[in-house]
Amino acid sequence: MIRVVVQDAPIDLAAEFVAAEAEDAGAVATFTGLVRGDDGVTELALEHYPGATERALEALCEQAVARWDLARAVVVHRVGPMVPGDRVVFVATTARHRGAALEACAFLIDRLKTGAPFWKRERRGGDARWVEARSSDDAAAARWGPEA
């Protein structure tokens, strides 16, 4: 089962986690990305491409489910303005065995960094700038093989 949500509202971790556990799968892996405030960022704003974003995330989840025989793949991505400590993205994968859940979770977060239409703008006090794409993200995504 695939669940993809792009939302302005804060991510409700407990609800997502309980839903992910409900599949009798044995192994649940999650990744949560948070806004970091340690380099002076006071606000992070995420823009996205409505419609295309959900399609891209669903395609990634379908790839993961097929490749690792998952019971469930979940991506919840927040958009709009956020502050340090806020959850930006939550990925959960469930499977019978831990290796599949852990690998698929890493695959999803690596791939969504480069394959889904989100753009970050950081504010530090009065100064705002768009975040540049990182070559390390391309490298992390590429280790999973060619994109489908």
Next chain:
Amino acid sequence: MIRVVVQDAPIDLAAEFVAAEAEDAGAVATFTGLVRGDDGVTELALEHYPGATERALEALCEQAVARWDLARAVVVHRVGPMVPGDRVVFVATTARHRGAALEACAFLIDRLKTGAPFWKRERRGGDARWVEARSSDDAAAARWGPEA
């Protein structure tokens, strides 16, 4: 910061998760192992070696923190009788970057399968038996290199 708990009580995921997020680390990876009921198991009982268990888990967490420069490493392991759907183990790692958190989380769950003194007994109706160690667990643990 390292947090190791071995407990009879159910694992409170929400509380553990919120604590893990509190470090301003940016990336939180978790793994949760649940009792599976799909092969007829009606009860899983976990025995452990009090004192030695906590020492072994703390040593694993210290290795992970040093190797991946983690902000936090958490292992909460339940013992005693459990039923399908119950959480057996929760591992959380936090770091500045996602690669470190994800790898360290996989390391901890692989290593604790072979390096901490827990023993599982499965009950299927009236029949109870001790779970045999699996060579696939040894292989998963070995991919992280020699044990310290």
Next chain:
Amino acid sequence: MPIDILYFAWVREAIGQGGERVDPPADVTTVAGLIDWLAARGGGYAVAFENRDRLRAAVDQAFVPLDTPIAGAREVAIFPPVTGG
């Protein structure tokens, strides 16, 4: 045939709007040709489209290279490399 164009992130900011409907001439046949045609308007378009290496595109919500034909496309999006997650 009219095409809906969408702009995101700093492309949107430079152009000053999130999208528009355009009707390019028949010799505009690819995404790259569409970008050239828009850039020739100057102003924010020239600024947004100055460096093609920093641009990515989608045709009808599918990510594509800039040399992709636009014949039959209803929606073309032009934006910077993505930075999600």
Next chain:
Amino acid sequence: MPIDILYFAWVREAIGQGGERVDPPADVTTVAGLIDWLAARGGGYAVAFENRDRLRAAVDQAFVPLDTPIAGAREVAIFPPVTGG
């Protein structure tokens, strides 16, 4: 010198208790020697210790090979391969 011995899982079940204090003779110098000496008691001990490949041990709460010396040890644990997580 007396040593506290602990048994876990099916080793504990076969022997019928979780631990005991023993005082082995001077020629028992390793964990394996201790196992031999206990197995000679027969009964549940013989059953629990029949196959050495299925036994693991800890001395003073540190996991060790069975040929580890027990001189100075206060606590020795004998148990099956672990199956946690």
